[in-house]
Amino acid sequence: MTQAPDAPSSSAPGPLKLEDFLCFSVYAAGHAFNRLYRPLLDKLGLTYPQYLAMVVLWEADDRTVGELGGRLGLESSTLTPLLKRLEGLGLVSRTRDPADERVVRIRLTDKGRALKGPACAVPAELLATSGLDVAAVARIRDELAGLNAALTRAEQTGR
Amino acid sequence: MTQAPDAPSSSAPGPLKLEDFLCFSVYAAGHAFNRLYRPLLDKLGLTYPQYLAMVVLWEADDRTVGELGGRLGLESSTLTPLLKRLEGLGLVSRTRDPADERVVRIRLTDKGRALKGPACAVPAELLATSGLDVAAVARIRDELAGLNAALTRAEQTGR
DNA sequence: AGCGATTAGATCGTGTGCGACTTAATTGGA
DNA sequence: TCCAATTAAGTCGCACACGATCTAATCGCT
Numbered sequence: 252m253t254q255a256p257d258a259p260s261s262s263a264p265g266p267l268k269l270e271d272f273l274c275f276s277v278y279a280a281g282h283a284f285n286r287l288y289r290p291l292l293d294k295l296g297l298t299y300p301q302y303l304a305m306v307v308l309w310e311a312d313d314r315t316v317g318e319l320g321g322r323l324g325l326e327s328s329t330l331t332p333l334l335k336r337l338e339g340l341g342l343v344s345r346t347r348d349p350a351d352e353r354v355v356r357i358r359l360t361d362k363g364r365a366l367k368g369p370a371c372a373v374p375a376e377l378l379a380t381s382g383l384d385v386a387a388v389a390r391i392r393d394e395l396a397g398l399n400a401a402l403t404r405a406e407q408t409g410r
Numbered sequence: 411m412t413q414a415p416d417a418p419s420s421s422a423p424g425p426l427k428l429e430d431f432l433c434f435s436v437y438a439a440g441h442a443f444n445r446l447y448r449p450l451l452d453k454l455g456l457t458y459p460q461y462l463a464m465v466v467l468w469e470a471d472d473r474t475v476g477e478l479g480g481r482l483g484l485e486s487s488t489l490t491p492l493l494k495r496l497e498g499l500g501l502v503s504r505t506r507d508p509a510d511e512r513v514v515r516i517r518l519t520d521k522g523r524a525l526k527g528p529a530c531a532v533p534a535e536l537l538a539t540s541g542l543d544v545a546a547v548a549r550i551r552d553e554l555a556g557l558n559a560a561l562t563r564a565e566q567t568g569r
Numbered sequence: 570a571g572c573g574a575t576t577a578g579a580t581c582g583t584g585t586g587c588g589a590c591t592t593a594a595t596t597g598g599a
Numbered sequence: 600t601c602c603a604a605t606t607a608a609g610t611c612g613c614a615c616a617c618g619a620t621c622t623a624a625t626c627g628c629t
Contacts, residue, residue: 267468267530269481273547274443274533275462276554279483281440282586283561284433289587300615303434309426316578322428324438327578329616336614353577353624371426374433381564383557388432391553395435398542398550402442405540441616448617459585475608486608488586495584512594512607575626586615596605 287381291373295366301337302370304330308343309367313358315348342366446540450532454525460496461529463489467502467518468526474513501525 269275285299292302300323307322308314314322320330334357337343342363348354378385428434444458451461459482466481467473473481479489493516496502501522507513537544 267465267526269462269465269469270555271551272462272465272533273551273554274447274458275465276551276558277436277439277443278458278462279558280436280554280561282483283558283565284436285586286565287561288433298614299433299437303428303431303437306426306428306431306434310428317576324441325615326617328580328618331579333615351577351625355578367426374431381561382567383560383564387553387556391550391557392430392432392435394546394550394553395432395439396429397546399435399438399442401542402439402446402540405542406442406445408541444616457584476606484585485587487588487610490609492585510595510607514608571629573626573628576624578622578624580621581619583618584616587613589611591610592608594606594608596603598603599601 287377288373291376295369295373296340300325300329300333302373304333304337305342305363305366305370308357308359308363309370313356315354315356317354319357337363446536447532450535454528454532455499459484459488459492461532463492463496464501464522464525464529467516467522468529472515472517474507474515476513478516496522 288299288302292299295302297305303323304319307319316327316330316334319325319334320327323330325333334343334345338345341360344358344360345355346358348356378388447458447461451458454461456464462482463478466478475486475489475493478484478493479486482489484492493502493504497504500519503517503519504514505517507515537547
């Protein structure tokens with residue numbers, strides 16, 4: 252349809268069109284989701300990354316910072332402040348693991364668990380108000396899962 | 411394949427699995443691209459958003475801040491500091507439009523234009539080192555273009 | 570047992586991002 | 600003409616996000 256992979260194939264200082272960049276489509280879609288989620292998450296008092304962190308904890312409670320980072324693809328330098336904010340909101344507790352004092356275990360509080368119900372409604376709400384095509388969304392999601400696997404592999408081999 | 415749209419279809423406080431979220435796939439892919447581009451862009455002395463801003467300017471020079479924002483999906487509050495940094499690097503000039511003093515016009519300097527050559531090589535370089543499948547990348551890019559159009563529409567109607 | 574290497578988080582500095590607000594310039598009616 | 604409304608950037612505060620670096624704890628090898 253359009254022409255090239257993540258960028259124009261030209262080797263000379265040629266066109267270099269923004270829409271040819273897969274990375275830009277991803278970048279723009281990320282911002283768009285952020286903007287669409289914001290008003291819905293405001294009602295929960297969460298930011299978008301905080302919401303994703305809570306999703307991980309609702310999946311399985313009592314995780315270490317490293318485990319959360321692995322799941323979300325974030326560094327401890329990003330997660331530590333974020334988790335402290337969730338702690339400040341009274342949604343999680345942060346305690347050193349007595350068996351290994353290097354590790355910090357993150358656990359949901361009752362308040363954190365209670366938020367799961369309202370939180371479950373959010374994606375459906377977004378889907379309803381956005382008028383996105385459900386089938387298309389599922390298809391792109393699965394394609395992106397494959398892309399992410401490839402990108403992760405590329406990261407690994409690159410170091 | 412997997413089950414639901416941007417989220418699990420369950421209405422009860424059910425599973426809520428991270429991989430079911432399209433928004434998370436997009437979020438993760440964005441970070442992954444950022445990490446892959448970083449070492450390549452370091453050689454140009456640019457960050458990832460700065461690179462995208464330069465791509466827009468290489469497409470067509472002499473744009474207003476608002477035009478750049480429309481193209482990139484960014485607010486002036488994000489662009490102004492970014493553009494000041496590009497100005498500090500000597501890649502662009504920022505001057506008030508004499509015809510309308512509210513407007514600031516962004517123009518490439520010679521140094522900024524000279525960077526286009528090396529910059530064109532970056533995406534191909536990334537593609538080579540990452541080992542991504544070119545056809546798959548093009549397919550996902552086109553699918554995301556459609557998604558972005560839908561997300562943008564959703565944003566518009568939502569206000 | 571002892572000590573160098575590794576590991577888990579935390580801290581710091583820089584650079585996005587955005588909403589809310591401000592400032593300055595232009596526009597558009599009465 | 601004049602002034603209220605609009606518009607374009609910029610400023611500010613907050614929250615990511617990462618690399619580099621630090622600290623404390625644990626591991627592993629002898």
